[in-house]
Structure formats: C-alpha cells, structure tokens
Amino acid sequence: MYKILKAEFIAPNVKSFIIEAPHIAKKRQAGQFIILRVHEKGERIPITIADSSPEEGWINIIVQGLGKTSAHLNTLESGDHLQDLVGPLGLPTHIENWGTLVCISGGVGTAESLPIAAAGKAAGNRVISIIGARHKDLLIAESQMAEVVDEVRISTDDGSAGRHGLVTDVLQDLMDEGVKPDMIVAIGPLPMMAAVSNQTKAIGIPTMVSLNAIMVDGTGMCGACRATVGGKTVFVCVEGPEFDGHQVDFKELGMRQKMYKKQEEESHKCFLEKQMRKIKAEQVAEEV
C-alpha cells in the first residue's frame, strides 16, 4: 500500500497528489511515469510523475478525472492509500541543449511537461511554454511553469485568458515575431499533439510528443500500448512514451484509445451510482 501524503484539487476535476514512494522518487527522471491501481479490483492506469523529492521520498502526480478509475482516484484524500504503484516506467526524456525549446501543453499535459521544461532549462535552453485550455478555470500549473521557463504564453478557446485561439495559433504568433524554435515538445490531448505535429512538420521543426496509449503491465509483456511510428509498431510503455511527432500515426492511436469506450461508460456509470448511493446513505445517517 502506498500512502497519500497530500491531495488537493488544482482545477475543476484535476487533483494533485503527493504519494510516499521513496524508491521511485530516487530513480525517476523527466518524462517517466508510474502505473497504479486504486483498489483491490481496480485496473492499472499510467500517470506521469510530475515532480518528486528524493530526499523526502515522495512523488507528485496530477490526475484529471475522466472515467471510472481517475474519478475514483480523485475521491481519495491525504491519509488514504493506493493499492499498487509501480515505476518509474518508460524511457526518460532525451534532453540536450537544442537552443530554443518550446514546450506546448494542454490540460494535465502541462503538469506532465513541467519536469521536461525544467530539465530543458537546466540543460541551457531558452525555454518558452505555450499552455492551452478551453477556459481559464481549466488552466493548471501555469505559475509553476513560469518559475522554471523564460516565458509563458497562454491560449484559451473562449478567450477567457491569454490569446483567444489554439496553441497552434500562439506558436504561429511566436514565429511571426521572429522566434525560431529548435525543438518542440508537445504534451496533451491527442488532437492537440496531432495539430502541432502537423504544423511543425511542414516547416521542419523537430517535434516530440508523449503518447498516452492504453496500457496494462507497462513492462512490454502485453502489447496493449502499441502504436505505429514511422510505419513500425512500437510498444509505448517501453520504447516511449515520447516519439517523433512527425512519424506518429495519430489516427490509429485515437481509435485505439476509444477501444473500450462503451465499457468505460458503463463502468463509470456504475461508479457514479455507487457514489450517489453512498452520499444518500450518509445524508440519511446524518438526518437520523
């Protein structure tokens, strides 16, 4: 069992956890992830390690409640325990001094790109962060990002903060202003990563994306996480999660992510109903 030391919502439906895991904290590098199970009958889900303290023996993960497992996870509080936790998994991000590094992120992807932006800065790059969200309330980690990079730019779909538009628009603005990115790291929802890769492929800027394939073991044993990169099948959990965005078959990955859509909805509904019953029962108990 793995103890949750701290848990707090940092945006609607997005929760940040500090978890006791000294072994993992000591080993992990930027870009690596863990696989966890919330409870005895739970599924295994991959989550990026956003931060860690080797001295204090904890890791930080940031979770968006999407379906059953992430929603369940986000009901946990400090003092609760996770059933299982394994890591660090995946290959660390390859970092070098490229010159100008632009980190583009959306949703919880911003938390995932934080350690990469920090490592990029430490390697001597000029780092610019572009953060996108649908609405300003959904922005996360922009202040932490501002602490580690040279410049943060924000875009929202509805114009409630930063530039009204998409992250790709901000990237275009930057280049129109004369910035020449030497390397781009895009992490976030698949359509966003696909759009950025599409944009940068045309102009020849190397672009790295972090693929969130569905996983089971995370050790290369099952092949659930396979994706097509450069016409070849890769296992994202051991060969990734980061790949050359210009080579990724995003359409296939998008379809593979929806593989269990129907069952996931059923499972999520079951969970919500159970939660409702629990809340009702508590209310009844209070009234009595």
Added chain:
Amino acid sequence: MKREQPQSFNTISVKERLIIPRQVMPEQDPLLRSGNFLEVNLGLSAEQAVIEAQRCIECKSPSCMDGCPVSIKIPDFIQLICNKDFLGAADKIKEDSSLPAVCGRVCPQETQCEEVCVVGKRFEPVAIGRLERFVADYAMLHSNGSPVTPDKPQPSGQKVAIVGSGPAGLAAASDLIKEGHEVTVFEALHEFGGVLVYGIPEFRLPKKILRQEVANLEAMGVKFVKNFIVGRSMTIQELMEEEGYDAMFLGLGAGLPRFMNIPGENLNGVYSANEFLTRSNLMRAYEFPEWDTPLYRAKHAIIVGGGNTAMDAVRTAKRLGAEEASIVYRRSEEEMPARNEEIHHAKEEGVKFMNLVNPIEFIGDEQGSVVAAKCLRMKLGEPDESGRRRPVPMEGSEFTMDIDMVVIAVGNGSNPLISQTTPAIKTNKWGNIIADEDGRTSMEGVFAGGDIVSGGATVILAMGAGRKSAIAINEYLKTKVWSVV
C-alpha cells in the same frame, strides 16, 4: 538424487493390475463449464487414486522417471499411495519438485512421464499426472495450510535476490531459503506466480494454489516484493552494490508477445494472447464491471496458433460469451504443440478448429475495429528445422471471414528490459540470456533459468532450472569461485 528400491505395498498380481482400467477423472460438464471460470477437472477421489496407483507394475528401472524432466521418484510415490500414505507420497514428490499441485495439472504428461510408462505400451499409461495432483491437493488440504517447515536453518549471512516469481523463481527461492540465506523475490506485477497467474486461466489452474505456495514460502522466511521492476525500479548492479545482494537468480520468463506482422494487426479487437489472458486472469476482466478492467466480448473470435496459450485463449473467449470461438492454425492437428487434454476439452466445449489456415490480413471498419480476416488455406510440405512439416500456402485459396475479435497466440520472445539495462549479461540472437547448465550468466554472481534462457518452454522445465541454479548458487556462496561462461 540416488534412489533406493522402494517398498511395495501393492498386493495385486501384475496380471490383475494390467486389467484395471485407467481411472477417469471427474470433470465439470462441458455445457456448464463453457459458461464459467471454475476449474474444469475435479480431481481423483482417494478411492480412485488408490485403484489407479495399483495399476503401476513397479518397474525395476522405471522409464517413467526418465520421461520426467526432474526425475520425480514416480514408482516410490505411487507405492505410498497404494499404502494410503498420501502425505508420505507428497513428501516423496517434494524431494524433486516444488510445485506438484501445479505440474500435476499442467505438465504435458503424454509427451513426458506417461509417454514412456511401460503399462502404456499395451494399455493406457498409469495416470501419473493425476496421481501427482491428487496427493499435492491432499497435502495442501490436510496440512491446515501451514507447510511442513523443517527446523529453521542456521542463517548463512548471505543475501540472494530472485527476480521474477514464475515457477523458476519460486523453485529457486524454496531451495535457497532452506540453506539459511536471506531470500527476496522481486516481481514486476502486483501478484506472484508469473505465467501461472497472468497466463494460465483459473479454469485450468486455480489461483488459490499459487497463493498457498507463496504463503508457504513466506512462512519459511522468503520475502516477497511486488510492483518492483528490476531494470527500472533498480538495476541489477544497484541491487548488488547498494542493497548488498551476494547472488541473484533471474527467472524473467519469455514475456514479449510475438505478432505476425501482417496488415491490420493494430486494429481494435486484435490482441496478443498475453494481453487477452492478462486482462482476463490477472485483472479478472471476466468479472467486469465488478472488477474495473474491460475486455472485448466477441461474437465470433478467432485465435491464431496451436499451443497451450491458444487453447487457453479460445476457451476464455468462449467463456466470455462468444457464439463462435475458433482456432486458426497453419498446420494440422497432429503438429499442434498444445497438451492433448486441452485440445480435447476445447472441442468438448464447442471450440471450432480451422486447421491448415493462415490469416494474411485483418480488415477494420471506420471506428478501427476488426470486422474480418483474410486467410489462405495451407498444405503440408517438407519437414523444417523443427522436424514438423512446413505449411505452404495453396494457390488461389484466399477467403475472407467475418469476425469481431482476434487473439494472436504465436509464441513469445524474450523481454529485453534486463539486457538493455545490464549489458554485462549476454544474450543470444533471440534475446535469451546465455547461461551454462547451472544457470551461470556472463555476470559474476548472476544466474538465470526458465523461459528467459530456454525460450518459451514448460512449467516443469522452468522449475527444474530454478532448482539447478539454487544448487549452483549455494556452491558459489560457499566458495565465491566463479567459472566464466
């Protein structure tokens, strides 16, 4: 181990023994069991076991023992069954095997001990596997769950790490703890047992058997660490240098699924056998949504391959509700590597066999889900390196069938994680770790055995390799002499 002539407890003449029919093991009705995940075989009763034991004619030089990869003293334990000393029989088996309840269930007996049983030359062979299973189950039930712990050995002050909790790792741990070493088993997954928990289904090998074995080892002092991937959580060097392990045994298994490299293999609904079985067994997807992990429930599933893995997958698909579940195999039934019993059981459960057929492409719909398989019919040509006749495609035989799930069960390669993170450990061109007879690898103090060395093989061979390495590890810990591989 040297074997003394056993005492005979059989009072029946040889002639009479030969006319006793081989005892039939009761099993769940096929119609019933193809809808549940409970164990198919129900085991012999004590009366049946004694009758079956009486069929053994106590050969002076028992060929059955040569057929068993770990040379279990078969006639000796069988005589103890004749004498109704079932616990004694279990102890006798335990001298050579650490997992009799498992091997009695899953060994391919018909090509090992029972194939060469003398009685089998003219009649049906003595049911050695079923007897082994019977005494192992009996012992588990009647030792109140607590193992017969021999007196705690004198601590040796040495630390051994076992990586992987499959049959190879468990067997090595069992032998090493008896020598007084501090033994820790590291496992990547959240349950212990390797393929025995994530691959082989509950209906063939109930998980509680493995839990019991692990509990027994724990009671003897073995430490078990789950969720720990050697190579990622810590490397081999770190374990030896920082954590002070004096020796290591790698029982990593052959955990890398092979695909066919044909178009459409990444469509939704196309699984490796490892994923399909892991979701079902380890993650209990068959109890979804009570358990959280989802799995396709197909109408028409095809499983590509002809080994035990393919049989396990096809029978699982059937149990998950498939109207039609078919084996697609490129050779004929004669060449199938699966155990006879599995093929027989699969047929009884309504599994279809499409032999001499090979898929060449999977076709998907707009959502990316598999809807059809394009196949070729095959015929058998000249024998290949494996001695089996090589399948060759028949011209103009292409046909397409509607399906909604595929499981690829064409074998496993070696997981490259350890060799990538520890270059000092040499591997061959298939990625298997190179080790000598006793499991010594190219890195001092590190031994390996089981599927990671041999390539996908059997439980009993993996167990045997674990035991052999345990002897060599002991020797190494005493002398610290290392002979280079």
